[in-house]
Amino acid sequence: xxxxxxxxxxxxxxxxIIKGAIIAAEASPDVQIILVGQKEHMQKxxxxxxxxxxxxxxxSEVIAxxxxxxxxxxxxxxxxxxxATRLVKQGEADAVVSAGSTGAQMAAALLGLGRIKGIERPAxxxxxxxxxxxxxxxxxxxxxxxxxEQLCQYGLMGSIYAAKILGISNPRVGLLNVGGEEGKGNDxxxxxxxxxxxxxxxxxxxVEGRDVxxxxxxxxxxxxxxxxxxxxxxxxxxxxxxxxxxEKITSNxxxxxxxxxxxxxxxxxxxxxxxxxYGGAPLLGVNGISIICHGSSKAKAITNAIRVxxxxxxxxxxxxxxDDLPK
Amino acid sequence: xxxxxxxxxxxxxxxxIIKGAIIAAEASPDVQIILVGQKEHMQKxxxxxxxxxxxxxxxSEVIAxxxxxxxxxxxxxxxxxxxATRLVKQGEADAVVSAGSTGAQMAAALLGLGRIKGIERPAxxxxxxxxxxxxxxxxxxxxxxxxxEQLCQYGLMGSIYAAKILGISNPRVGLLNVGGEEGKGNDxxxxxxxxxxxxxxxxxxxVEGRDVxxxxxxxxxxxxxxxxxxxxxxxxxxxxxxxxxxEKITSNxxxxxxxxxxxxxxxxxxxxxxxxxYGGAPLLGVNGISIICHGSSKAKAITNAIRVxxxxxxxxxxxxxxDDLPK
Numbered sequence: 001x002x003x004x005x006x007x008x009x010x011x012x013x014x015x016x017i018i019k020g021a022i023i024a025a026e027a028s029p030d031v032q033i034i035l036v037g038q039k040e041h042m043q044k045x046x047x048x049x050x051x052x053x054x055x056x057x058x059x060s061e062v063i064a065x066x067x068x069x070x071x072x073x074x075x076x077x078x079x080x081x082x083x084a085t086r087l088v089k090q091g092e093a094d095a096v097v098s099a100g101s102t103g104a105q106m107a108a109a110l111l112g113l114g115r116i117k118g119i120e121r122p123a124x125x126x127x128x129x130x131x132x133x134x135x136x137x138x139x140x141x142x143x144x145x146x147x148x149e150q151l152c153q154y155g156l157m158g159s160i161y162a163a164k165i166l167g168i169s170n171p172r173v174g175l176l177n178v179g180g181e182e183g184k185g186n187d188x189x190x191x192x193x194x195x196x197x198x199x200x201x202x203x204x205x206x207v208e209g210r211d212v213x214x215x216x217x218x219x220x221x222x223x224x225x226x227x228x229x230x231x232x233x234x235x236x237x238x239x240x241x242x243x244x245x246x247e248k249i250t251s252n253x254x255x256x257x258x259x260x261x262x263x264x265x266x267x268x269x270x271x272x273x274x275x276x277x278y279g280g281a282p283l284l285g286v287n288g289i290s291i292i293c294h295g296s297s298k299a300k301a302i303t304n305a306i307r308v309x310x311x312x313x314x315x316x317x318x319x320x321x322x323d324d325l326p327k
Numbered sequence: 328x329x330x331x332x333x334x335x336x337x338x339x340x341x342x343x344i345i346k347g348a349i350i351a352a353e354a355s356p357d358v359q360i361i362l363v364g365q366k367e368h369m370q371k372x373x374x375x376x377x378x379x380x381x382x383x384x385x386x387s388e389v390i391a392x393x394x395x396x397x398x399x400x401x402x403x404x405x406x407x408x409x410x411a412t413r414l415v416k417q418g419e420a421d422a423v424v425s426a427g428s429t430g431a432q433m434a435a436a437l438l439g440l441g442r443i444k445g446i447e448r449p450a451x452x453x454x455x456x457x458x459x460x461x462x463x464x465x466x467x468x469x470x471x472x473x474x475x476e477q478l479c480q481y482g483l484m485g486s487i488y489a490a491k492i493l494g495i496s497n498p499r500v501g502l503l504n505v506g507g508e509e510g511k512g513n514d515x516x517x518x519x520x521x522x523x524x525x526x527x528x529x530x531x532x533x534v535e536g537r538d539v540x541x542x543x544x545x546x547x548x549x550x551x552x553x554x555x556x557x558x559x560x561x562x563x564x565x566x567x568x569x570x571x572x573x574e575k576i577t578s579n580x581x582x583x584x585x586x587x588x589x590x591x592x593x594x595x596x597x598x599x600x601x602x603x604x605y606g607g608a609p610l611l612g613v614n615g616i617s618i619i620c621h622g623s624s625k626a627k628a629i630t631n632a633i634r635v636x637x638x639x640x641x642x643x644x645x646x647x648x649x650d651d652l653p654k
Binding site for chain 1: 393457458468471472503505508512513514516535536537538539540541549551552553555556557558559560561562563564565566567568570571572575576577578581582584585586587588589591592593595596599600
């Protein structure tokens with residue numbers, strides 16, 4: 001198996017990307033990791049004894065975070081994300097992993113790999129950590145104007161991913177909505193409800209915003225705008241609360257002593273909430289495996305994203321989605 | 328000043344509603360509180376010596392949480408929320424407060440009070456507690472299919488409310504969106520951006536989900552579906568995290584001792600995050616003051632909601648909105 005890693009994408013590229021790739025290569029000696037990027041920039045992080053299953057592939061250009069995604073992908077044909085995706089298209093890699101511009105990665109995948117037949121729009125499926133384990137939310141921002149049919153396709157793809165990759169048998173699929181009862185919500189939600197209800201998945205009906213962090217559905221279906229807001233609000237609130245806790249439990253001597261005792265407990269929660277543990281978010285619906293990482297990914301997140309990519313290849317995710325789609 | 332309180336609405340009605348009303352009456356002897364509901368059910372919570380400024384007003388019917396709001400309001404003309412709203416319409420009360428069905432309260436307000444001229448749809452404006460103080464989010468569920476013009480009207484009304492009631496001078500108004508830059512988001516967000524930019528308020532551009540809990544805007548404008556998801560996700564996540572903290576910091580003897588020491592600090596955070604501190608959410612855009620309380624409101628939240636209602640009357644909120652709307 002070969003995984004192409006965009007070494008130039010992300011806030012900490014190429015150093016942390018390369019570090020993460022090396023750890024992944026050491027953990028899986030049978031997996032070939034191809035670092036795609038500017039060799040001159042990668043070189044200094046690749047000195048010393050490297051695992052044999054790490055290689056480099058030159059891509060002379062880089063797409064920056066603030067470039068217009070589709071234009072940049074069309075123009076910069078030798079950029080790391082375009083080249084890494086092309087390796088998948090040409091069968092020289094089985095998956096691509098990137099922490100660069102999400103828009104560019106999506107555009108590269110759509111233009112380079114195309115869509116799975118029967119899927120109108122791909123969705124970014126991300127994992128939200130909950131006390132009941134990681135739950136899948138999709139779409140969190142690939143598609144800004146989804147139709148009811150597309151939401152139903154997200155439900156099908158999400159269900160397959162949750163079963164095959166997250167190991168949840170008969171995953172409970174919920175539709176994100178403003179109320180629990182059938183008939184609630186805007187026109188999109190009402191129509192999507194009916195399609196999901198008629199689909200062959202384990203649809204449990206509407207879930208409200210407050211149900212999501214409790215893990216009351218294994219797969220949460222929503223359109224990309226709302227999903228993005230949900231995900232980032234959760235990120236922001238968790239950040240604020242941990243910041244406040246840190247401040248308030250160390251604001252005097254007595255509390256500081258108490259903080260020492262409870263710190264391991266708080267660490268357990270922080271670890272549970274750590275996005276990096278789950279690695280990357282698959283772009284579901286494109287004809288190949290493309291794993292999107294948070295722009296701020298460090299080595300651990302990259303290593304885990306490469307692991308996710310491997311698992312997707314192992315279970316033949318694309319074929320599974322293709323086979324399970326209504327004919 | 329007279330405030331009509333729907334004594335029959337909410338999970339803890341009438342007991343907690345009446346308790347909250349009595350505390351409010353004691354705190355403001357010059358404000359007349361009118362408890363609207365079934366006298367036979369209110370009676371047992373009204374024994375003993377009552378403040379002179381508490382009175383009862385009979386309404387023989389109650390609208391349940393699961394009834395179709397508009398139908399119920401049309402049919403049950405003698406229900407507590409319809410009667411309480413009618414008192415405002417007839418000038419016998421200056422504001423109405425309810426913890427009952429939000430949909431029914433909205434329908435009663437729309438049918439009974441009508442809209443402020445120039446406002447197409449009312450919005451529920453709720454307060455999200457942040458370390459930087461309470462911030463206003465609107466709409467959180469009054470209107471499921473907002474237009475760019477309506478979002479712009481929310482910005483105007485929210486700005487006035489934040490200035491007059493929250494005491495924030497020149498409030499920063501942000502548009503909830505999936506990215507910070509102009510041009511981001513779906514069609515609705517892109518068009519609303521332009522209208523808000525051209526409006527006379529202090530528009531600071533887009534804010535992302537993660538900016539909201541940090542309090543980076545004083546007023547966050549969004550359409551009702553997404554606003555509802557944001558609010559409930561924040562509620563749910565805060566609930567999960569506090570539950571986890573409670574569990575993890577008391578999981579053994581050492582941690583339990585530490586927990587005793589840090590407890591006051593955690594309490595300070597819980598208090599900061601407590602929705603009840605802020606009382607109710609105004610329904611902005613209707614021709615009268617209607618304060619919506621959480622269904623699970625207890626006495627404290629009701630007392631605070633009555634205080635909010637008083638403040639809205641004092642600053643002549645409706646006239647302020649009317650005066651500030653573009654002619």
